[in-house]
Amino acid sequence: xSAWHIDTxxxxxxxxxxxxxxxxxxAVRATEGVxxxxxxxxxxxxxFVDNSVKDSFHGNRAFIAxxxxxxxxWVFLWNCMDLLPVDGIPLLWAQIYGAMGHDPAHAYIRxxxxxxxxATFALSISVFILIFVYSFxxxxxxxxxxxxxxxxxxxxxxxxxxxxxTVEYLAKPMSLALRLFGxxxxxxxxxxxxxxxxxxxxxIPGLGWAIFHILVVTLQSFIFMTLTxxxxxxxxxxx
Amino acid sequence: MQASIPSIVxxxxxxxxxxxxxxxxVWPPITAAMEARRQRIxxxxxxxxxxxxxxxxxxxxxxxxxxEARTQAQDILxxxxxxxxxIVEQAKxxxxxxxxxxxxxxxxxxxxxxxxxxxxxxxxVGELAVIGASKILKREIDAKAHADxxxxxxxxx
Numbered sequence: 001x002s003a004w005h006i007d008t009x010x011x012x013x014x015x016x017x018x019x020x021x022x023x024x025x026x027a028v029r030a031t032e033g034v035x036x037x038x039x040x041x042x043x044x045x046x047x048f049v050d051n052s053v054k055d056s057f058h059g060n061r062a063f064i065a066x067x068x069x070x071x072x073x074w075v076f077l078w079n080c081m082d083l084l085p086v087d088g089i090p091l092l093w094a095q096i097y098g099a100m101g102h103d104p105a106h107a108y109i110r111x112x113x114x115x116x117x118x119a120t121f122a123l124s125i126s127v128f129i130l131i132f133v134y135s136f137x138x139x140x141x142x143x144x145x146x147x148x149x150x151x152x153x154x155x156x157x158x159x160x161x162x163x164x165x166t167v168e169y170l171a172k173p174m175s176l177a178l179r180l181f182g183x184x185x186x187x188x189x190x191x192x193x194x195x196x197x198x199x200x201x202x203x204i205p206g207l208g209w210a211i212f213h214i215l216v217v218t219l220q221s222f223i224f225m226t227l228t229x230x231x232x233x234x235x236x237x238x239x
Numbered sequence: 240m241q242a243s244i245p246s247i248v249x250x251x252x253x254x255x256x257x258x259x260x261x262x263x264x265v266w267p268p269i270t271a272a273m274e275a276r277r278q279r280i281x282x283x284x285x286x287x288x289x290x291x292x293x294x295x296x297x298x299x300x301x302x303x304x305x306x307e308a309r310t311q312a313q314d315i316l317x318x319x320x321x322x323x324x325x326i327v328e329q330a331k332x333x334x335x336x337x338x339x340x341x342x343x344x345x346x347x348x349x350x351x352x353x354x355x356x357x358x359x360x361x362x363x364v365g366e367l368a369v370i371g372a373s374k375i376l377k378r379e380i381d382a383k384a385h386a387d388x389x390x391x392x393x394x395x396x
Contacts, residue, residue, distance in 0.1 A: 005246035012250065016257045020265065027268040032275035039272075046269050066262035074257065117242035122250030 005110075005118045012113035015077040016070075023073070045069065052226060057233040059138070064232055067130075071123065072225040078114040079184055079217035083210055086191040114184040114220070117177065124177035127228050131172065131235045138236035172231055176224060183220050187213055365393040 026042035035043060049069045053061050089111045097107035113119040135144045148165050149158055187209075194206045368389060 004249070005243050009246060009249050009253070013253050016253065020257060020260055023261070023265040023269075027265045030268045030272035032272045032279060035272075035276075039269075042269060043273055046266070047273065050270070062266075063258075063262060066266040067258050069266065070254075070258045070261045074254075116246075118246035119250050121242050122247045122254060125247065126251050126254050 005116060007109045007111075008113045008116040008119050011081070011111065012074070012078060012119055015081070015113070016074050019070075019073045019077055045073070049225070053229050056229050057236065059233075059236055064229065068225045068229055071228055072221050075114060075123070075180065075221035075224050076217060078112060078119065079220055081112045082115070082184060082187050082191065082213060083217070084111060086188065086195050112184055112188055114180050115188045117181050120177040120181040121173070123180075123224070124173035127176060127231060128169075128173040130228075131169070131231050134232050135235040139238060143238075176227055180220050180224055183216055187216060361393045361396055364396045365389055368392055 022038075023042055026038050029036070030039055046069060049072055050061070050065050053065045053068050057064055090107070090109050093109040094104040094107040098104035110116050132144075139147065149155070149161055151161055152164055153160050190209055191206070194202055194209060197205070372385075
């Protein structure tokens with residue numbers, strides 16, 4: 001598609017809106033009395049995320065906890081898209097694209113936003129920026145600079161410190177984005193390979209891979225959330 | 240396969256908007272409701288604990304009061320018993336005294352009556368003896384001259 005990756009943008013935004021709508025409904029209806037099923041579900045997630053944040057981040061959670069919840073739910077929904085039939089939505093899109101008067105052979109759509117590096121890098125770069133925001137907040141610009149220049153080896157080996165810290169800081173968004181992307185892209189690839197088999201041979205591997213991917217979907221969103229929290233708490237606290 | 244910078248920027252904007260929305264409109268009401276419920280449960284548990292403690296206090300107090308009442312009743316009972324036996328004792332003593340007094344009086348009366356009767360009898364015997372002697376002798380006897388003989392006779396009756 002174009003340089004804009006409109007498909008990823010639209011699908012991820014729709015998924016995010018679905019998440020926000022569901023949680024907003026629960027928030028509006030939230031009661032301190034006996035909670036309903038939706039509220040229960042939302043509260044379990046909120047408490048789970050809040051506890052994860054509480055465990056590693058010792059500061060004001062008013063921003064970090066909602067951030068972690070958004071990351072977890074959003075990435076989870078992205079990843080869940082790979083459990084849909086791998087050809088289903090592209091086939092539908094080809095029909096629509098053809099009906100709009102274009103060539104259906106050129107109708108490309110990526111259904112799983114986390115199999116697009118744009119989406120995963122957008123998240124990880126945002127986290128990267130937040131790492132600096134929290135470093136400045138926790139240590140001050142001066143403290144951060146001093147730590148950046150002198151931290152592992154002391155002031156005498158300043159160039160080594162700078163190189164090491166630069167690599168360390170750059171590795172964080174790279175690893176965050178590439179881990180999620182790699183897992184989901186590879187997952188989609190396997191689904192496509194399974195889809196190339198004759199129909200009778202697809203059932204068992206497709207089922208097995210999909211069941212395995214229920215784990216991967218949850219695990220990858222959890223890892224992304226947890227690492228975000230850990231990075232931000234490392235940035236915020238003094239060493 | 241490549242990432243596109245405009246797409247990344249667009250995604251980031253969407254992401255930040257979502258996070259802000261969650262922070263403003265999703266997180267606070269839910270956590271507030273959870274916190275309020277937690278508080279309510281804590282209050283309820285505390286109240287239950289207070290109630291249990293009050294119950295325990297009340298029951299121990301009532302036990303104490305019961306024991307006190309029991310000992311008091313015991314005291315009263317024994318005092319009453321003592322008093323009753325005292326009264327009985329006293330009454331017995333009084334009755335004995337009265338009986339003794341009555342008996343003594345009666346004996347006294349009887350003795351006096353006997354003495355009186357004896358005196359009377361003595362007198363009458365004397366007179367009778369005099370009358371009998373006068374009648375037997377059929378003559379005037381000097382009563383004075385024989386008085387000592389007569390009184391000796393009367394004393395022997």
